[in-house]
Structures are given as structure tokens and as C-alpha cells.
Amino acid sequence: MRYVIQLFIIICFSFAGELLHRVLPFPIPASIYGIILLFSALELRLLKVEHIREVSTTLIISMPVMFVPPAVGLINTWDNIKNNWPEYLLITFASTFVVMAVAGWTTQRLIQWRRYRRTQKTSKNGKVNA
Amino acid sequence: MEKLMHEFLAESVYMGVMLTIGTYCIGIWLKKKTGWTLLNPLLVSIVLSICFLYATGTTYESYSEGASTISYLLTPATVCLAVPLYEQIEHLKRNYHAVTLGIVAGVLSSMLSILGMVLLLGMDHQAYVTLLPKSITTAIGMSVSEELGGNVPVTILVIVLTGITGNIFAEKFLRLIKVKEPIAKGIAIGSASHVIGTSKAMEMGQTEGAMSSLAIVTSGVLTVIMASVFALLA
Numbered sequence: 001m002r003y004v005i006q007l008f009i010i011i012c013f014s015f016a017g018e019l020l021h022r023v024l025p026f027p028i029p030a031s032i033y034g035i036i037l038l039f040s041a042l043e044l045r046l047l048k049v050e051h052i053r054e055v056s057t058t059l060i061i062s063m064p065v066m067f068v069p070p071a072v073g074l075i076n077t078w079d080n081i082k083n084n085w086p087e088y089l090l091i092t093f094a095s096t097f098v099v100m101a102v103a104g105w106t107t108q109r110l111i112q113w114r115r116y117r118r119t120q121k122t123s124k125n126g127k128v129n130a
Numbered sequence: 131m132e133k134l135m136h137e138f139l140a141e142s143v144y145m146g147v148m149l150t151i152g153t154y155c156i157g158i159w160l161k162k163k164t165g166w167t168l169l170n171p172l173l174v175s176i177v178l179s180i181c182f183l184y185a186t187g188t189t190y191e192s193y194s195e196g197a198s199t200i201s202y203l204l205t206p207a208t209v210c211l212a213v214p215l216y217e218q219i220e221h222l223k224r225n226y227h228a229v230t231l232g233i234v235a236g237v238l239s240s241m242l243s244i245l246g247m248v249l250l251l252g253m254d255h256q257a258y259v260t261l262l263p264k265s266i267t268t269a270i271g272m273s274v275s276e277e278l279g280g281n282v283p284v285t286i287l288v289i290v291l292t293g294i295t296g297n298i299f300a301e302k303f304l305r306l307i308k309v310k311e312p313i314a315k316g317i318a319i320g321s322a323s324h325v326i327g328t329s330k331a332m333e334m335g336q337t338e339g340a341m342s343s344l345a346i347v348t349s350g351v352l353t354v355i356m357a358s359v360f361a362l363l364a
Contacts, residue, residue, distance in 0.1 A: 013206075013209050027270060029205075029267065031205045032208075032347055032350060034209030035208065035209055042212065042213070049216065063207045063208075064171065066207060067290070068153075068197070072179045072197070075190060080283055088261070091247045091248070092291050092295065094243065096264075096295045096322050097299075099322035100303060103235055103239070104232075104315065105307070107229060107231070107311065107317045108309050108311045110231060110232065111225055111311050114227075
């Protein structure tokens with residue numbers, strides 16, 4: 001019974017996301033509205049993580065399987081890029097790695113820089129106190 | 131007998147579900163046995179499913195009739211990404227600038243690298259706008275592509291390929307380029323390879339998964355805003 005209620009809560013948020021997607025004019029999918037709504041509900045303490053813990057964990061863990069059917073459907077799209085697939089493939093691979101490197105490095109540098117500045121600050125304060 | 135089998139496969143509701151989950155389990159088993167990066171369960175499952183459909187002459191339509199029931203769970207599963215995000219929000223608050231700038235840099239580098247390569251390879255405007263939303267989640271990417279006049283089915287194809295690339299190579303690649311901070315790893319994966327990459331980030335750790343989820347939402351919205359500007363450049 002507990003799991004049925006958990007599933008029900010999650011489906012409610014999915015439905016609310018769907019509703020927002022229909023009503024609002026932005027090209028944002030239901031799932032993204034759903035994330036924002038569920039996150040807000042948790043932040044505002046309207047809902048506790050314990051209320052959806054097991055089912056949400058199960059859904060997240062099983063996520064990769066859910067991508068298989070749409071990916072298999074791509075056999076029907078292949079005709080569209082028959083003529084210049086090497087270019088598409090090259091750009092797809094290359095830019096994925098570029099983004100991963102740039103986003104990863106930028107974030108890491110800034111985190112390390114902040115940590116470095118903080119240790120300097122505390123050591124300075126230390127001297128003042130001494 | 132063969133004809134009967136054919137008809138049955140075409141009509142069966144659970145064939146698609148069984149094939150999808152079964153091939154995924156084979157993928158998990160192969161990965162465990164060999165430890166090879168390329169034997170990623172997602173990729174193995176896709177390839178084996180396609181082979182099976184070809185071998186038995188089953189059409190995609192009859193496969194997807196059953197299999198799409200699995201994909202219906204994709205929206206609720208994506209919504210659930212709010213849970214790790216909520217539980218890890220302290221990391222975000224403490225590293226607000228690093229995270230925001232990391233995602234912005236990711237979105238910019240995505241569009242700039244696509245622009246550069248499209249110009250270099252001499253591809254046309256339609257190919258360019260088709261590729262522009264390739265690093266964001268499918269549902270947002272489709273509408274961006276449609277609005278800019280791209281070829282939507284091809285956009286879906288490159289988005290899924292991008293995700294699978296991230297899912298397969300993220301762990302090795304990030305180690306290679308020495309990105310070690312869990313927060314930076316998550317931001318990198320989410321910005322580069324959206325939800326499909328995030329399912330890998332989830333396996334790597336709570337922080338990685340949460341930051342990756344955050345990057346999907348933020349980079350998706352940023353791309354909606356910036357793609358129309360970038361579309362004017364080529």
C-alpha cells in the first residue's frame with residue numbers, strides 16, 4: 001500500500017507538469033516542470049522525501065532501460081542522414097567531449113579557487129589573532 | 131509454423147517489453163563479466179534489440195506497441211530527479227558561482243563548437259540548427275529544432291547519440307582530463323549529455339547525480355534562450 005501511495009504522488013507531479021506544459025507557452029517539457037514542482041514541494045516542506053523514497057529510487061535506477069525503445073526507433077530516422085552521416089557523427093561526438101571538458105574544468109577550477117581563497121583567509125585571520 | 135510465429139511476434143504486447151529488459155540484463159551481465167567500457171548495458175540493449183527485430187522481421191511499430199509502455203515511465207522517473215537535487219542542495223548553495231558559470235560555459239561551448247565544425251565542414255543552415263540543441267534533453271531539443279527550422283527526427287537522433295556517448299565515456303573521459311570534484315563531474319555530464327548521461331552520473335554518486343540533474347534543467351532553459359541568437363550566425 002505504501003508503494004502505491006508513493007507512485008501516486010509521483011504520478012500526480014508528472015500530471016501537474018503535463019498540465020503546466022499545456023497551459024504555459026514555453027517550449028519546456030512536462031518532466032522539467034515536474035522536477036521544478038517536486039523540488040519546490042520538498043523545499044517548502046509540503047512533502048518529505050520519505051513519502052516517495054523507495055519508488056523514486058527504483059524509477060531513477062531503472063531509467064537507462066526506458067531510453068532503449070526510443071533509441072531503437074531511430075532505425076527509422078537513419079534514412080534522413082544517409083548522405084552525410086559522417087559529418088553528423090563527428091560533430092555529435094566531438095562537441096559532446098568539448099562540452100564535458102569545458103563545463104567540468106570551469107566548475108572544478110572555480111571550486112578549487114574558492115577553497116584556496118578560503119584557506120588563505122583563515123590563515124590570515126589566524127595571524128591576526130596571534 | 132514460421133508464419134504463426136511471425137504473427138504472434140507482431141501481435142504480442144510483452145514481446146517488446148521482454149526484449150528491452152532482457153537485452154538490458156544481458157548488457158549488465160556482459161559489463162560485469164568483461165568490464166569493457168563499450169559494453170555499456172544501454173548500448174548493448176539497443177544493438178541487440180535492433181538485431182532481433184531485423185532477424186525476425188518484426189517491424190518497429192509492433193515492437194514499440196509493447197515497449198513504449200516502458201518509456202511512459204520516463205517522465206515520472208525524470209521528475210524524481212528532484213529528490214537527489216533536493217538532498218544535495220547544500221552543495222549547490224555553497225558553490226553557486228562555480229556551478230552556474232560551469233553550466234553557462236558548457237552551453238556556450240556546445241553552440242560554439244557546433245558552429246565552428248558546421249562552418250569547417252561546409253554544412254548548410256538547416257543542418258546547423260538541427261544540431262544546435264543536441265546537448266539538451268529530447269523534449270526541449272525537439273521544440274528548439276522545430277522553431278528554428280531544423281530537421282526534427284535528425285535532432286532526436288543526435289540528442290540520443292549524444293546521451294549515449296556521455297553515458298558510455300563520461301567516467302573514463304573525466305578521469306583522463308583530471309576532473310575529480312564530484313560537483314564538477316556532475317555538471318560536466320548533465321551539461322554535455324542530458325538525462326541519458328545523468329543516469330550514469332547517478333551510478334557514480336549522489337552528488338554527481340544531483341548536479342547532473344541540475345545541469346539538465348539549467349542548460350535546457352539557457353539553450354532555449356540562446357539558440358535563437360546563435361541560429362543567426364550561420
